[in-house]
Amino acid sequence: MQFKAMVLSNVELSPGYFRMKMTAPQELASSAPGQFLMLKVNDAIDPLLRRPFGLFDVGSFLPEYAGCGAQIYCEILYKVVGKGTKLLSALHHGDLVDLLAPLGKGFDLGPAGEEKVLVGGGVGLAPLYYLAKELKNRGEKVRLFAGGRNRDDILCITEFERLGVETYVATDDGTLGERGFVTQVLEPHLAPGTRIFACGPTPMLNAVAKMAQKSGVPCQVSMEAYMACGVGACLGCVMKGANHTEETPDYRCVCKDGPVFDSFELQWS
């Protein structure tokens, strides 16, 4: 659906990374972790297009002012990378943005009793928090493996820990957690009976998908892509399906068929 949302808060978590909370209609309460929203920061024609953001959290709160019942909110996590996110970072409480949400296909949480392994990097942690919350609500065992170039890329770890998630951190420069790639920290923990949920830069997802295949562990990945519409019309955000060839094309829309895919559905380099 399309709606106007009011910014409730917009906080810089670490240099260049923001967490923004917005009001949302009741319909968002039935969204699924892994789904995303398309945000138009203002009515101007530059920036022209909406920007896609994974749902970091959806919940309800009681406004401080009187006479109002519980209200749904949604949150996103973003990094300032261009003009659109720069404008977004300047918004304050009370500002309005235009949203399309919830969009796309979310995570399949899998059967109870498995160990759920979450792997994220940078803003790739966004959909994993909403997911972790849902999994912990179901009483599941959840571990998070977070990676980044340095400690500034490791976001909201305390929030995950508060949910009761066991966290592991790796950074390229060793400023937080182990030095190296998150995939190296992850590998020894993969065993039958675990299920992977990953979101982050494509090279990381590539490595995780291969590792999952080797260990025979089911793995879902949440992909990111340039997109114009978010509803499956522009075909700008496609990825190659596993059996894609020039003769028998198999393109999947990240916005409509994803953003969450079983890793074996996609063609990895």
Place this chain on the structure above:
Amino acid sequence: MQRPDMSVAIAGIEMRNPVMTASGTFGYGAEFADYLNLESIGAMITKGLSLKPKAGNPTPRIVETSGGMLNAIGLQNVGIDAFIEQKLPYLKNVNTPVIANLYGNTLEEYGEVASRLDGLAGVAGIEVNISCPNVKQGGIVFGTDPSAAQEVVSLVKKNTSKPLIVKLSPNVTDVVVMAKACADAGADALSLINTLTGMAIDLERRRPVLANVTGGLSGPAIKPVALRMVWQVAKAVSLPIIGIGGIMTGRDALEFMLAGATAVQVGTASFLDPSAAQRIAREMEEYLVEHDIASVRSLVGALEV
């Protein structure tokens, strides 16, 4: 006062208002049903259809530019047979004219796709995209060569009894020459403009942003060029014209009508506002009410120069 008369007709296709959705920006209609009333717009134009399914280009396929966007989707589509089987049944239940956009990789393919569409209930007309390279003749674009365009249009005309709209490319020296060539070859209406060829460069990587290197520019950035071309063509040919190019609001659409367009197509606007086509039709009507204009048709070509 009575509500203004918003209805227009293009080559016999009766529309409740002048707002059509441009090919390639509205999927096959169903994608937008959650966001607007498909029965509130003038007509829907399908994604460009080809004889065989088309994979399209590698990614990145789109990039935003100042006031616009570049796309190099590569005409990805399900192919004519899958369209008829999977997409058309849904559209038949919507009380809004559906215009099938088609293209070919060769001259013969244009004729073949047109004949497949001929006689199909639920298709009110066809729009031919002539901005495609002719694979058999070294990739020269049909729509930039008057005699090639004429050949395509004549062949399609022979293979269809439906109203025939030809969509013109702006990437030519003189759009009027192309418009006349298509009119002479039997076009019933002209739509313009298709996207302007452009490119975007990633300075840090020293590479083009699009995998295809170049792409088609659309959005508000191209509106002045589109208005100028619609105005030139409207003066030179007597066919009905559909104005396209960066229409974001009802006012934009009405400007195209003053320049000589009988109807308009909304394209890129639907990407950022999925209800844009319905909103634009409403805004046009509001303008007419405010200015006490009884019929939108009275604005066609009413520009005073």
